[in-house]
Amino acid sequence: xxxxxxLQAITELAAQLAAKKISAVELTSAVIAxxxxxxxxxxxxxSSDEATALAQAAASDVRRAAGQSCGPLDGIPIxxxxxxxxxxxxxxxxxxxxxxxxxxxxATVTTKLKNAGAVLHGRLNCDEFAMGSSTENSAFGxxxxxxxxxxxxxxxxxxxxxxxxxGSAIATLGSxxxxxxxxxxxxxxxxxxxxxxxxxxxxxxxxxxxxxxxxGPFARTVEDAAIVLGAIAGHDxxxxxxxxxxxxxxRAELAARRGPWRIGIPKEYxxxxxxxxxxxxxxxxxxxxxxxxxxxxxxxxxxxxxCLDTYYIIATAEASSNLARYDGVRxxxxxxxxxxxxxxYFQSRAEGFGAEVKRRIILxxxxxxxxxxxxxxxxxxxxxxxxxxxxxxxxxxxxxxLTPTSPIPAFKxxxxxxxxxxxxxxxxxxxxNLAGLPAISVPCGFTKTNLPIGLxxxxxxxxxxxxxxxxxxxxxGHEWNAKHPNL
Amino acid sequence: xTSVTHSVPSVSQSSINYEAVIGLEVHVQIxxxxxxxxxxxxxxxxxxxxxxxxxxxxxxxxxxVMNKAALDAIIKAGLxxxxxxxPVCKWDRKQYFYPDSPKxxxxxxxxxxxxxGGSVEIELPGAARNxxxxxxxxxxxxxxxxxxxGKLNHGATESLVDYNRAGTPLMEIVSDPxxxxxxxxxxxxxxxxxxxxxxxxxxxDMEKGQLRCDANISIxxxxxxxxxxxxxxxxxxxxxxxxxGIEHEIKRQLAVxxxxxxxxxxxxxxxxxxxxxxxxxxxEEAHDYRYFPDPDLLPVAVDAAWKARLQAECPELPFAxxxxxxxxxxxPYTLTSVLVWDxxxxxxxxxxxxLSGKPQAVGNWIANDLLREIGHAKIELASSKVRPAHLAAxxxxxxxxxxxxxxxxxxxxxxxxxxxxxxxxxxxxxLKAAPTDNNELEQWCRDSIAANAKAxxxxxxxxxxxxxxxxxxxxKAAKGKANPKLVDExxxxxxxxx
Numbered sequence: 001x002x003x004x005x006x007l008q009a010i011t012e013l014a015a016q017l018a019a020k021k022i023s024a025v026e027l028t029s030a031v032i033a034x035x036x037x038x039x040x041x042x043x044x045x046x047s048s049d050e051a052t053a054l055a056q057a058a059a060s061d062v063r064r065a066a067g068q069s070c071g072p073l074d075g076i077p078i079x080x081x082x083x084x085x086x087x088x089x090x091x092x093x094x095x096x097x098x099x100x101x102x103x104x105x106x107a108t109v110t111t112k113l114k115n116a117g118a119v120l121h122g123r124l125n126c127d128e129f130a131m132g133s134s135t136e137n138s139a140f141g142x143x144x145x146x147x148x149x150x151x152x153x154x155x156x157x158x159x160x161x162x163x164x165x166x167g168s169a170i171a172t173l174g175s176x177x178x179x180x181x182x183x184x185x186x187x188x189x190x191x192x193x194x195x196x197x198x199x200x201x202x203x204x205x206x207x208x209x210x211x212x213x214x215x216g217p218f219a220r221t222v223e224d225a226a227i228v229l230g231a232i233a234g235h236d237x238x239x240x241x242x243x244x245x246x247x248x249x250x251r252a253e254l255a256a257r258r259g260p261w262r263i264g265i266p267k268e269y270x271x272x273x274x275x276x277x278x279x280x281x282x283x284x285x286x287x288x289x290x291x292x293x294x295x296x297x298x299x300x301x302x303x304x305x306x307c308l309d310t311y312y313i314i315a316t317a318e319a320s321s322n323l324a325r326y327d328g329v330r331x332x333x334x335x336x337x338x339x340x341x342x343x344x345y346f347q348s349r350a351e352g353f354g355a356e357v358k359r360r361i362i363l364x365x366x367x368x369x370x371x372x373x374x375x376x377x378x379x380x381x382x383x384x385x386x387x388x389x390x391x392x393x394x395x396x397x398x399x400x401x402l403t404p405t406s407p408i409p410a411f412k413x414x415x416x417x418x419x420x421x422x423x424x425x426x427x428x429x430x431x432x433n434l435a436g437l438p439a440i441s442v443p444c445g446f447t448k449t450n451l452p453i454g455l456x457x458x459x460x461x462x463x464x465x466x467x468x469x470x471x472x473x474x475x476x477g478h479e480w481n482a483k484h485p486n487l
Numbered sequence: 488x489t490s491v492t493h494s495v496p497s498v499s500q501s502s503i504n505y506e507a508v509i510g511l512e513v514h515v516q517i518x519x520x521x522x523x524x525x526x527x528x529x530x531x532x533x534x535x536x537x538x539x540x541x542x543x544x545x546x547x548x549x550x551x552v553m554n555k556a557a558l559d560a561i562i563k564a565g566l567x568x569x570x571x572x573x574p575v576c577k578w579d580r581k582q583y584f585y586p587d588s589p590k591x592x593x594x595x596x597x598x599x600x601x602x603x604g605g606s607v608e609i610e611l612p613g614a615a616r617n618x619x620x621x622x623x624x625x626x627x628x629x630x631x632x633x634x635x636x637g638k639l640n641h642g643a644t645e646s647l648v649d650y651n652r653a654g655t656p657l658m659e660i661v662s663d664p665x666x667x668x669x670x671x672x673x674x675x676x677x678x679x680x681x682x683x684x685x686x687x688x689x690x691x692d693m694e695k696g697q698l699r700c701d702a703n704i705s706i707x708x709x710x711x712x713x714x715x716x717x718x719x720x721x722x723x724x725x726x727x728x729x730x731x732g733i734e735h736e737i738k739r740q741l742a743v744x745x746x747x748x749x750x751x752x753x754x755x756x757x758x759x760x761x762x763x764x765x766x767x768x769x770x771e772e773a774h775d776y777r778y779f780p781d782p783d784l785l786p787v788a789v790d791a792a793w794k795a796r797l798q799a800e801c802p803e804l805p806f807a808x809x810x811x812x813x814x815x816x817x818x819p820y821t822l823t824s825v826l827v828w829d830x831x832x833x834x835x836x837x838x839x840x841x842l843s844g845k846p847q848a849v850g851n852w853i854a855n856d857l858l859r860e861i862g863h864a865k866i867e868l869a870s871s872k873v874r875p876a877h878l879a880a881x882x883x884x885x886x887x888x889x890x891x892x893x894x895x896x897x898x899x900x901x902x903x904x905x906x907x908x909x910x911x912x913x914x915x916x917x918l919k920a921a922p923t924d925n926n927e928l929e930q931w932c933r934d935s936i937a938a939n940a941k942a943x944x945x946x947x948x949x950x951x952x953x954x955x956x957x958x959x960x961x962x963k964a965a966k967g968k969a970n971p972k973l974v975d976e977x978x979x980x981x982x983x984x985x
Contacts, residue, residue, distance in 0.1 A: 085548045098547065105541050107548055204548040210782035240552050240784050318782055321580050324591035325545040329648070341646075345584050368582075368777040377779060 006034040006167035007484055010224040013170060014072040017064065024064070024075025027170075028057035028119050031077045035122070035168040038487050044143050044153075044163035046082045046123045047090050053077065053121040060117050072227050072251075074117025079169035081160045082123040083130055084215065085204035086110050089120075093206045094138035095128045097326045097333045097352030107204020108239065109173060109215050109232045116231040121169060125159030128354045129323065130175055130208040132156050133183060133425040134416065137356045142413055145187060146485040147451055151410040154184030154425075157218070161188035164218045165485055171228050172218045177208050178311055179406075179429025181216045182441035186405035186454020189443045189480065191471070192218050193225045194429075196461050197436035198243035200229075201236030207322040209315035210241075212433040220481055222442065222472040226250035229464060248465050257469035263289055264299035264398035269428050274407045281445035281453045282404045288477055289402070297398055301390040306383050307431045308423060313367050313380035314434070319357075320364025326352060359419065388435040395460050400470055403428050405441040405454035428456060438464050442471045443480035452480075504709040505744070507737045509672050510628075510664035510717075511729075513679055514699040515689045516635060516655050517560045523634050523656035524551030524594065531695045535649040543654045545589035550783050553578075557656035558601075560688045561632045562789060563797045564658060565602030567686050567804060570630060572794055576601040577786040582777045586648050587636040595659075597778040600631035601789070607662070607682070608806050609674035617821045622806065625675050626663040633657050652696070664703065664714060669733040676700060676726055681805050685830045693725050700729050704736045706744065715740075716750040720757050720764065728759035735762060808833055816846035825854045831868050832858075835875050842879030849882055852899070860903045872906030873899070881909040888970040894918035920970045925977075928961070928969060932977045935960040936985070946982060954978055 005013065005027050016022045032050050039045055060075035069075075080086060083093050085103040087110070092098045106114070113120060127137035135158025136142040143158045145151040146166040153162035157174025161184035164172050174181040176194035185192025193216045200215045207213060217228035230250045236242045265286060270279065290296050328334035328348030335347030353361070367376035394401060406425060416422045432439040437458055444455035455474065459467030475481065522529045525542035541549040565572050579597035606624040613620035635655040640647045660679060666672050680691040680698060691698040700723045705715035720736050723729040735757070740750055752770040757763075803811070805827045812823045812833075826836045836853055840846035857878070861871055881898060884890045890898060890913050898912045905912075913919045935957040936943055942956035954975070961974050 083548075091547055093547070101547065103548070104546070202548075203550050206547045207783075238552055239550050241782070317779060321582055321592055321777075321779070324582060324584065325547075325589065327584065327586075327591055329586045330544065330589065331546070341586060365777065368779050370775045370777070373777075373779070 004034075004167070005030040006170070007220075008170070009220045010072060010076055010170055010227055011221065013076060014074075017075050018069070020064070024057040024060035024119060025054060027075060028053055028077050028121065031121060031168060031170065034166070035163075038146070038166045038168060041149055041487065042144050042146055042162050042166050042168070043141055044122075044125055044159040044166060044168055045079075046092055046094060046125050046138075046140055046159070048122040049089060050121075052089075053119050056119040060119065063117065070115065070117035073113065073231055075119060076117075076170050077119045077121045078113060078228070079122040079124045079160060079163050079172040080110065080120060081126050081157050081172070081174045083126060083175055083206040083208075084109060084173060085206075086120060086123075090123055091206070092123070092140070093129045094126050094140055095352065095354065095357070096139040097349075099139065099333065101331055103204075105204065108201035108236045110204060112232050112234075113173075118231075122163065124157070124163055124172060124174075126174075126180075127156035127158070128357050129206065129319070130156040130177055130180055130213075131319070131356050131360055133179070133422050134411070134413075135159060135162075135184070136413065137354055139354055144413070145410045146487055147189065148410065148449075151412050151451070152187065154187035154406070154410060156180040156184075157192075158184045158187075160218050161185055161190055161192065164188070164190050164220065166487055167484070171220070171224055173215055173228070173232070174218055175205055175208075175213055175215050176429075176433065177212045177214075177315060178433050179426040181218065182405050182429050182439060182454065182456060183425060185218055185441040186443075186452065186456075187410040189446075189452030189483070189485070190218050190220060191222055191225045191440065191442050191475075191481070192216065192454075193229060193440045193464075193468075194432065194438065195229060195233065195464055196243075196438040196459075197433075198241055199233050199245070199438070199462060199464065201234070201239040201242045203236055203238040207318075209318040210322060211318060212311075212315055214433075222440070222468055222475050223251060223254060225440070226254055226468045229468075233464075243462065245462050250465055250468055253465035254469050254472050257466055259470065259473060260293040260295065261289070261400055261466075261470055262295040262297060262398040263470075264297055264394050264401045266299050266301045266304070266394070266401055266403060268301050268304035269403040273424065273427070274404060275409060275447075277447045278404050278407065278409065278453050282402070282455060285444050285455045285474060286402060288474060292473060292477075299394040299398060299401070301387075301394060301431065303383065303387045303390050304431060307387060307434060308427060310380045310383045310387065310434060311426075311430045312363065312423065313376050314384060316360040316364030317368050317377050318364070320361045320368065323353075323357065323361055328352070356419065384434050387431055391431070391435045391437060391458070399460070400467060401458040403456045403458065405429065405456040409447050409451040409453060432458055437461060438467050440467055440471045442475055444474070444478070445480060446483070505706045505741060506709045507667055507733075508664045508705050508707060508714055509666040509668075509733060510703040511660075511662045511666070511672055511675060512701045512703070513660040513662075513676065515564075515658050515660060515679070515683055515691060516697040517557050517658060518687070518689050519554055519556045519560065519656055521554055521556075522654035523554050523557045523632070524654060527654070529655045530651070531697075533651055535647075535651060538651040539653075543589065543650055551594060551781075553784060553787065554656060557632060558787065559797060560656070561601055561630060561658050562794065563686055563801060564660075564683065564688050565605060565630055566794070566798050566801050567682055568602070568605040568607060568627060568630070568660075570602035570605030570627065572789050573599060573601050573603060575599070575786050575788050578781040578784040579778045580781050581633075583774050585636070586646065587639050587653070589637065589650060589653055593634055593636060594781055594784070595633035596631035599786075600629040602627075602630035604628075605630070607675055607678050608804070609671060609678045610806065611670060611674055617819070619820045623671070625665050625671070628661040628663050630658055630660045633659060664705070664717075669730045669737070672702065672733050673726060673730040676729055678805075680726075681828055685802050685804060699724065702729065702733055702736070704733060704740070705750070706737060706740045716752050718750065718752070719754040721754060721767065722757050722759075724759060728757065731759065731762060732757040732764070735764065739764070802830060805833075816840060816850070818846060818850055822847075822850045822854055825858070826850060829868070835868060839875035839878040839882070842876060843882040843886075845882045845886055848886070849878060852878055852882065856896070856899050860900075864903075871903070873903050877902055877906070877908060884909055884913065888972040889913070889919055891920055891967075891971070894920075920968050928965070928973065928977055929981070931961045931964040931969075932957065932974070932981055934964070936978070936981060943982075943985070947985070954982070
C-alpha cells in the first residue's frame, strides 16, 4: 500500500516530483488538507499562511517545468519552529510578548531553505522562548502528541515534532538548547538532529541561551535529515559563532561511511530514573550494533552529575540577558496600564511573559548579580569545560556515544507540574549542548502502550557525516519509522 | 609636577591646604563607515531612525558581528597613546534598562579591555603666550570599545527615541586619577582630541557628540595619599564646560568641607548654561550592570602583524612634531604652536619648507597670511588654491630679491584668488624688482656715499649699520625697484675699497 503523500519521506517525494508524477502544489495541498484535518486535535501550529505556501509551491512547479529545479528540497513543505524568523510572517516564540510581532527579515536558515526551493508552511508551536520540555509553556496552548493526544509531544520544539508525526509537514526545523530537538523527536517517533554548535547559523533564531542554541532538522528518515542539514549548514558572516568549515554532501557521505564504529556507552546515562522499557530498547540497539561488528565499550563521563546545575546557571544567565530586549518600548507587548517608563517595563514584562520564562529570567539575573557571579556563572563555565573534556576524553577511545534520548516516554499533559521534575527530562540531552557536540535521536521502538522510544547517538564535533551514517546503519536494520500514529 | 592647591579658610586655628584629584572618562566616537556590529551606515544628522537594521534595533534573532575597522581604529588609538594592546580581548554585556538601549544591554568590555596603560601628554599654560608651558604625562588606566546608545528626545508628555546613534563604535578612554586642576583636565581633553583627529580616528566634534566627557573629582588634604570620596560629574558637553564644571565641583566640595560636612559618593549632572550641578544618584542607587561575556561574539586575538600594520599608520603626534619643528627648523615656540595642532597644516608647512629651504619664512607666511585668508574665505586648507609649491616659490622670489616684500603681499593675494604661480603674477603685473643696469646702480651707490660723509666716517669706524643710511637715496633713484640684496652688496664692495 502506498503511503499518502503527507506521510512520505523527502527522498520519496523528491523522486516523484522529479519524475513529474506529482506537482509541488499537489503535495502542498495534501499537507495543508492534512493539517486542517489534524490541527484541531494536535495544535502543532501557531499560525499558517496557506496562500504563501501554495504560491511557493506553484513557483517550484514553474522552476521544475523550466528545468531549473533547485534540488531535493524544491517543492517540499517544511515547517519552522516559531522562533525562526521568516520575513513578513509572525514570529511569536509562543509568547504573549510577541503575539503580534511580524518579522521584517529572514533568518539565515530561512533564506537557505527558500534558496533550496522549500515550501515554508506554518509557524510551529513550542515552549515559550524555547524554555521547557513539553510545549505546555506555550502562551497559545499546548500541542498534543499525535501518538496519544492526552500526552505531550516533548519540548521545547514540540510543534515541530508533532507536525511531522501527524503528517502536517514533510520535515521541520526546531532549535535545541538542552535537548529541545532530540527529546520531542523521541516522544513523537521521528528523527531529530542537533548539529555541532556553530555548524548552522543562529542569525534570525530568537535567542534563548546563545552559547547552547542550535537549529536542526526533524525528519522521517536519517537520509532526509542529512538532506535538510546540507541545506541549512555552513558559515554565516552574520553569526560570529558560526564555524568556518567545509560542508560535505551529507547525503552522499551516508553511503561512503560504513563503519565499523567504536561505540561508547556512558555508564552515567543508565542509572536510576531510566524507564525499564526504554532501557531494554536501548540495550537491543546496543546488541544490534554489536552484531554489525561495532566495538562496544563502556565509558565514563564523570561530570555528568553536574550537567543539569551547570545548564540551569548558564542557560538562565544568558536568557535573562537575551530577553531583556522585550520591554514594550519599540515592539512586542506593551502594557496599557503603564504610568511611566519603569512601570512600562514592569507591567509589559509581567503581562507578556509566562511563569517559566519569568522563573528563568529571575534565576539568570540572580546568578549574574554582583557578588554571586564568581560563585555561580564563572564556576558553571569552569564545570562546563570539564563536561566538554569528559566527552573529548571518551572520544580518544570511541567514535561515538550511545544513550537513551530521554529517561521516560511521553508523559501526560499536566503531569509534571513541578519545574524540577520537568528539568529532569533533559538529563541525557543537556551534556551534549554544554559540550557543543552533534547528536541525533532516532526511533528505536515503542513502549507497550505504543509510545515511541528514542535512541541518542552523540558524535564528534563537526563529524555529522559520521553520526548520520551511524544512525542510518541502525535505521536500516529496523522499521520503526514505517509506523505512523493513528490520527 | 604642577599641583594646584586650594586653601580653605578654616574655622579652626590652622588652615589646611586641599588638592583636587581628577580622573576623566572620555568617550570618543570612532569614525567608521558602518556601525560597530552591523553593516548599516553610521552618521549624524540623518532622518531619525533611518540608520537602523534588525541588529541596531535589537530585533528578535539579530546577532552582532564585529566591525574590523572599529577594532583597527581603537588599536591605533592605543598605539598612539602608548598603551599595551591586549593579546586577547573579549566583549561583555553591560546590562541596564533604558529606552535608548535597544537590547537593554550595551556590548562593551569589562575585565579585558583592548588597550591598557599608556598616557596622554599635555601642556599647561606658559608664563606668557610666547612661552612654552610645562609638559606632563597623564597616565591612562585603559581604553575599551563599546557601542553607542540611541538618543532620547523628551517632549512634554512623551519621549521619542532615535536609534541612529545606537551602535556607533565608541571608545572609552579612562585616565588614572592623576589630574589636579581644571586646567589640566582641559589640556588633557585638548590633547586627546588632537591625537584622535591626527590619527584619523574621530572628528571629535563635541556638538555632534563625537567627544563626550565625564569627570571623577575628589579633594584631599595636600600630602595625604588616600583619595577622597569621589563625585562623578556628567554631561560636560563642551571643552569649556569641562573646565567650568570641574572648577565648580572642586569649589563645591571645598565649601562642603569648609562647612564641616562630608562628601557623598554620587553622580551629579552639570548644567553648563547655569553653571550649577545637581545630584542624579548616590552610590546606593548605583546600577548592578551584571556584566558577563557576550556569547554572541568570540574573543579577538590581536597578533604582532596586525599591530605592526597599524603602528606603521600611526602619525607623529603634535607635541613630538612641535619639538622636531623647534629643533630641525629652528622655529620659535609661538610659530610651532600655530603649525602643529592641525595635521594638514603641519604637513603643508613641511612640504613648503622643504621646497623652499626657508622654513621660518614659510612659517611666517602661513601664520600671518595664509591662515588669515583662509579664515576670511571660510574655506578649508585643502581647498586653498595656494599650494605648498606656490608658497615655496613666492618665498624663493623674495629671498632672491626678485620681488620685494610689498609686492610679495600683492602677489599672495592674487595667488590666493586665482591659484596662479607667483612668478607669472609678478611678471604679468610688473611686480618684479627692476632688472638693474649694474653700472647705473653702481653710480647711484657712489653718489649716495659721496653725499653722506658722516655715515661714511661712522661705517669706517666700524658701525656696520651706518650702511643703511646710503640705501635710501639709492632706492629713491631706482624708484623703489632696485634689488635690495644687490644694493647692499654693491655698497659694501664700494665701501671696502674706500
